[in-house]
Amino acid sequence: MDPMDRGMRYTPGSSSDMNWELADTFLPASDNKKLKKKRGPGKVGIIVVVVILAAVLALTIGLLVWHFHFRQNLQSQKIYTGSVRIANQAFVDAYENPDSAEFKDLANQVMAQLKSMYSESPQLSKYYIGSEVQAFSEGSVIAYYESEFAVPAGQEAEVDQAVNRLSSKVRRVGEKQGPLVFDHVVSSALDTRLFSKARASMRYSQHAKSSAEEIITSPGFPDEPYAPNTFVQWQLRGDPGHVLKLSFDTFNLEGNCSNDFVRVYDSLVAVDKHLMEEECGYNSPSNPLNFISSRNVMLVTFVTNEEGNFPGFRARMTQISQDSSDLACGGKLGGTSGSFKSPNFPSYYPPNKTCQWDIQVPDGKHIKLRFTTFMVSTGSLNHCSGDYVQIVGVSTLCGKQPENTIVTVNSNKMTVVFKSDSSQVDQGFSAIYEVFEPTDPCPYKFQCDNKRCINPPLRCDGWNDCGDSTDERNCQCDASMIKCRNGFCKPMFWRCDGVNDCGDDTDELNCGCNVGEFQCNDNQCVSEKLRCDGNRDCKDGSDEDGCSRDICKDSTFLCGNGKCLTKPNPMCDGQVDCEDGSDESNCNCGRKANSKPRIVGGQEADVDEFPWQVSLHIKNTAHVCGASIISEQWIVTAAHCVQDEDKIKYSQPGTWEAYLGLHTQKEKQKATKRLIKQIIPHKNYNANTYDNDIALMELDSPVTFSASIRPICLPTATDVFPAGETVTITGWGATREGGSGATVLQKANVRIINSTVCNQLMDGQITSRMTCAGVLTGGVDACQGDSGGPMSVLSNERMFLAGVVSWGDGCARRNKPGIYTTVPKFRAWIKEKTGV
Incomplete structure (x- = not known):
């Protein structure tokens, strides 16, 4: 048997308290006259004076303390960064050296x-502390400061x-006061995050040399993770008449930009009006971050907080002549079809760029323009106040537009203008134009x-292929x-899945269960015998509702301290819901690389x-x-993958080798190889029905997690992945039924299918430990060689192992979904066997 045929995934002290004892001693008097009051202040008067003086002294001290301490705390440090062009100066090389x-x-x-x-400004003069020049660059001379x-509390807006106003005045009329x-x-x-005194600060300067690359890396890269509480900045320069290109070929930071982040500026100081982009998280090397400046300077800043350190980044900096064809855009286009795109597409376009394309097609024809990709920054005020694409006389577009957005003109001429401002760049657009007959805009379509x-x-x-549903009316x-x-028609497998796909609930009517079955709250049907058996056979756990058992109710999560939550799927969502924090423990998993959506009908995954x-x-x-x-030492696969055959003992650890971090089967030498120490198939696996189709493998030695080797998150026993939810399947299996395996890792998105409908389609072979997913019109599915691989679901920005690729009736056949082992059903078993 061909091995590929093994199946189808935290008071002032009393010492200062003066407890005065006033010991009044009354001496006997030999003369009564001495007992009469004498003129003058007397003892009472003296005491009153002393008390008044003490009160005045205390008030004075209090005012001084308030003035020099508390009032000071009512002031905030405000730093403004900026640049100014000095029109009557010429740049000399010595200006590049701060020590000259x-x-x-x-x-x-x-x-x-x-x-x-x-x-000259009343709002600024009384609060001004001082200025510091950080750098100079060409352009007559541009000073960065x-x-x-x-600033007292409450005055920040006035100072801003x-x-x-000062900047606007100087920009309009020029300023000469010296x-x-x-x-x-x-x-x-x-940004206040860039001048925290608690952070160690480092500054570097680099100048591009000819066409050679200059390398910048985060501190410690690649030998160790970057340090905590650090602020690093790189001032990058090129020769006059050039722009800079910065490409990150490795980028692996903490995913929360509030903690660790990189900022890239079209400037030599961190001025937000020239901020191109802020980045954090992980970026795939197959789709590297790539920036181009509008002039011969660029600034990169890197900020880290006190924890959560990651490998960091490596970037290459080169200079490109401003006359280079690589930077050219716009021009005249003709013929009956053609294409054009924003500068540097699909990477970030440069700031301060204007391009114009003039399109003219043959007389008597009209023009249809289709944007296959469109991501253009809207600007801080939105409404296309930042960057935009203008189809002159027709429309102006910005932001993220749907794939294949179309604009037409009833003319044989069209002018398209792309304009970017000084900040916030994006990936841009790719466009295709073609002609159409005015009387027949869609021939044969x-x-x-x-x-x-x-x-x-x-x-x-x-399916809504048009995007506006007009093809389904x-x-x-x-x-x-x-x-x-x-009037809509919908695929039958969307019936009774708890999702109103029709829009009028037609698909959710008459969804009862058969005799002998219990209907779950989510309309799933399970055998009546499974009611109150202590197992959650309904995905929402409703089969255990009202039972005399001390377990969590439907759609809940069991915390480590035994308490239950009413919030569904709370694990690793960034919010601590359990008192013991158990819902947010063990969350260093499931971080997916940036991606764009053989597995049959899939596409190649990114590295x-x-x-x-x-x-x-x-x-x-x-x-x-x-x-x-x-985990570092355990992997999950399908039980049917490890069942012995006559010639091969698949159940024996010595039979196997595992490749981790692999992308292309022909490049196994680049992956991390491990042998298998032990194999644990589920004891109740049924080779005839594929029920309980799950197995565990222990690696012979732990692996070190990296950008290419990371664990997927395990769901809890109460996690619910409802019908209609989109899941992702991956593998190197056959790209068509009966075909050979894929060389490059494939991915595809499919949809979880209602178990009742699926059971009908699969002739009653579906158990409560199986999940159905697919596209019942056919064309997308797992296949031979994908077995044991993951069916993953994105939840709270992490990928969870929802299922394991198990079996199916052929591959990608119509009305024949893929069947997957439901991992939440086996969460306790996995914990018992692995400790994970």
């Missing part, structure tokens, strides 16, 4: 003139407005109301589809996109089954 006499002399002049400017202010002429000032408040053209077979197939449904009362995917090989032979990493 030329740099210091010009810097002193700039700081004196900035002080003079601030002194920081200005510090001590005063700085902006030997320097300032004709352009850009300034904004510095169906025209959607949004002008999109689709193939006729997609009409009335239950007024349809005649065949027997294999649900006929919605509103390191699914770092928990394992390839299981018979020693010295080809890939046989898949598996998923759940």
Whole structure:
């Protein structure tokens, strides 16, 4: 038997308290006159005076303490970063060296003139502390500076407005209050995360040399993770007449940008008006972060907090001539079809860029423009106040537009303008234009109301292929589809899945269970015999509701301290719900690389996109089954993968070798190989029905987690993955039924199918420990060689192991979904056997 045939996934002290004892001694008097009051203050008067003086002294001290301590606390440090162009100066090389006499002399002049400017503003002069020039660059001379202010509480907005008014005034008319002429000032408040005194600070400067690459890396990379509480900045320069290109070929930071992040600026100081992008998390090397400046300078800043340190990053910096064809955009386009895209697509386009394309097609024809990808920054005010694409006379687009957005003009001429401002870049767009006959805009195709053209077979197939649903209106449904009362036709497997797919609930009517079955709250049907058996056979646990058992009720989570939550799927959602924090423990898992959505009907996965995917090989032979990493030493696969046959003892650990971090089967030498120490198939696995189809494998030695090797999150026993939810399947299995295995790891998205419907389709073979998923119109499925691999679901920005690829009736056949072992059913078993 071919190995690939093994199946189908935290008071003032009393010492200062003066307890005065007033010991009044009354001496006997020999003369009564001596007992009469004498003129003067007397004892009482003296005491009153002393008390008054003490009160005044205490009040004075209190006022002084308030003035010098508490009042000081009512002031906040505000730092404004900016740049100013000095029109009457020419750049000299010495200005690049902060220790040179030329740099210091010009810097002193700039700081004196900035002080003079601030002194003219009542809102700024009284709070101004001082300025520091950070750098100079070409452009006559551009000075980059920081200005510090001590601003009383409640005055921050006024100071912000005063700085902006000053900058606007200088930009309009120029400013000369000394030997320097300032004709352009850009300034904004510095992000407070960038000047914390608690952080260690480092600064580097690098200048590109000819066409050679300059390398920058996070401190410690690649030998150790970056350090906590650190602020690092790199001032990058190129030669005059050039721009800089920065490419991160490794990028692996904490996923929360509030903690660790990288910022890239089109400037030499961290001024938000020139911020291109802030990045954190993990980025796949197959789709590297790539930035291009608008001039010959760039600043990279890196900030870390006190915990959660990751490997870091490595980036390459080169300079490109401003005349290079690589930077060219716009021009004249003709013919009957063609394409164009934003500069540097699919990586980030540069700031301060304007491109214009003039399209002219043959007379008598009209033009249809289709944006296959469209991601353009909207600007801080939205409404396309930042970057945009304008189809002149027709529309202006920005933000993220749906795939294959179409714009048409009833003319043979079209002008498209792309414009980016000084900040916040994005990936841009890719566009295709083609001609159409005014009388027949969609020859041989169906025209959607949004002008999109689709193939006729997609009409009335239950799927919104147009994007505006016009292809699914007024349809005649065949027997294999649900006929919605509103005229839509929907795939039969969406019936009774708890999701209103029709829009009028037609697909959720008459969804009862058969005799002898119990209907769960989510409409799932299970055998009446499973009611109150202590096991959650309903996905929502409702079969154990009202039973005399001390267990959590439906849609709940059992905390480590034995208490229950009413919040569904709370694990690793970033919020501590359990008093003991058990819902947020063990959450260093399931981080998925940036991706874009053989597995039959799938597509190639990005490198390191699914770092928990394992390839299981018979020693010295080809890939046989898949598996998923759940810890440094344990992986999960399917039980049917480890059942003995006449010639091969699949149950024996010595038969196997596991490849972790593998992407392409032909590059096994790049992966991490481990042998198997022990294999634990589930004791109740049924080889005839594939029930309880799950097994555990212990690696002979632990692996070290990295960008390419990471565990997937395990769900809890109460996690619910409802019908209709999208899940992802991955593997190197056959790309068609009966075909050979894939060389490159494949991925595909499918949908969980209602178990009642699935059981009907699969002739009653579905148990409560199986999950059905697929596309019942066919074309997408797992296949031979994908067995044991993961069926993963995205929840709270992490991927969870919802199922294990188990079996199916062929591959990608119509009305024949893939069957997966339901992992939540085996969570306690996994814990018992592995401790994970």
